[in-house]
Amino acid sequence: MLPAYRRFLTLKELTQRGQLLRERMNECRLCPRECGVHRAQKQYGVCRSTDDLTIASASPHYGEERPLVGLNGSGTIFFTSCNLKCQFCQNYDISYHRIGRAINAHQLAEIMLSLQGMGCHNINLVTPSHFTPQIVEALVIGVERGLTIPLVYNCGGYESVQTLKLLDGIIDLYMPDIKYSNNEAARKYSGAKDYWDVVRLAVKEMHRQTGDLATDERGIATRGLIIRHLVLPNGIAGSMAVMEYIAHELSLDSYVNIMDQYRPVHRAHRYPELDRPIVESEYDEVVDYALKLGLHRGFNVLELRSN
Numbered sequence: 001m002l003p004a005y006r007r008f009l010t011l012k013e014l015t016q017r018g019q020l021l022r023e024r025m026n027e028c029r030l031c032p033r034e035c036g037v038h039r040a041q042k043q044y045g046v047c048r049s050t051d052d053l054t055i056a057s058a059s060p061h062y063g064e065e066r067p068l069v070g071l072n073g074s075g076t077i078f079f080t081s082c083n084l085k086c087q088f089c090q091n092y093d094i095s096y097h098r099i100g101r102a103i104n105a106h107q108l109a110e111i112m113l114s115l116q117g118m119g120c121h122n123i124n125l126v127t128p129s130h131f132t133p134q135i136v137e138a139l140v141i142g143v144e145r146g147l148t149i150p151l152v153y154n155c156g157g158y159e160s161v162q163t164l165k166l167l168d169g170i171i172d173l174y175m176p177d178i179k180y181s182n183n184e185a186a187r188k189y190s191g192a193k194d195y196w197d198v199v200r201l202a203v204k205e206m207h208r209q210t211g212d213l214a215t216d217e218r219g220i221a222t223r224g225l226i227i228r229h230l231v232l233p234n235g236i237a238g239s240m241a242v243m244e245y246i247a248h249e250l251s252l253d254s255y256v257n258i259m260d261q262y263r264p265v266h267r268a269h270r271y272p273e274l275d276r277p278i279v280e281s282e283y284d285e286v287v288d289y290a291l292k293l294g295l296h297r298g299f300n301v302l303e304l305r306s307n
Contacts, residue, residue, distance in 0.1 A: 057076075058111045065255075075120030125151060150223070183197065203225070228256075
């Protein structure tokens with residue numbers, strides 16, 4: 001199956017989408033913060049990014065969800081910086097210290113084509129929100145040169161619905177985090193005082209565009225929504241309300257990766273309530289509740305219960 005950007009849009013339409021996204025970046029309104037800075041004039045807001053496209057790394061990745069990894073890996077491109085300020089960020093060298101190198105749209109297209117040439121099943125765009133114009137501009141070049149694999153929009157969930165609508169027909173696979181179900185926790189630990197309000201609308205828009213996760217005969221993701229939720233210690237993430245939102249407002253067939261790998265890194269030691277890994281019972285409680293609600297995709301129940 002051809003990816004969305006080849007089935008639904010012409011090159012002219014793709015180019016126009018890139019131009020519209022570029023307009024949203026000029027006085028930047030790409031993400032919900034709407035900083036209004038002139039990034040083309042080398043100003044920057046919360047994400048600390050001008051219009052210079054910066055990436056930290058690009059390679060096949062085998063540690064992502066199984067439907068993305070398949071046999072040959074997910075072609076992962078890590079973009080520098082972020083519109084969130086998570087105090088426990090696992091990739092803080094990229095998001096806070098802004099490790100990376102500047103490239104242009106032609107070079108990004110070359111990277112995408114190279115990952116496709118390695119056999120990767122998709123192009124996995126990690127933290128792409130603040131570089132969506134440049135990504136679509138690179139996509140136009142990639143399509144002209146033979147790019148044919150799906151795009152994964154791998155984000156923190158703090159997304160502008162208006163920006164997402166400009167990606168409709170471009171992105172096949174959305175993979176947002178839903179980090180919190182509480183605005184106060186989001187403000188304290190990620191600097192986003194309206195996170196819960198924003199993420200619910202954003203994920204609904206992603207689901208409207210692509211639906212529940214679909215896979216091919218090999219089990220490899222072709223289209224749809226993959227939701228990640230990291231369980232935090234002491235119930236800080238409000239995990240039960242996150243599961244209720246998914247079950248009641250999205251779909252019981254939602255693919256939900258309930259993650260147990262929280263570790264107190266970066267600035268987590270400043271918060272006693274975050275300064276420890278989770279315990280098994282905290283994770284099991286969330287999984288049990290998800291099952292009770294009727295969620296069933298994204299976690300192997302038999303495997304969980306046998307460990």
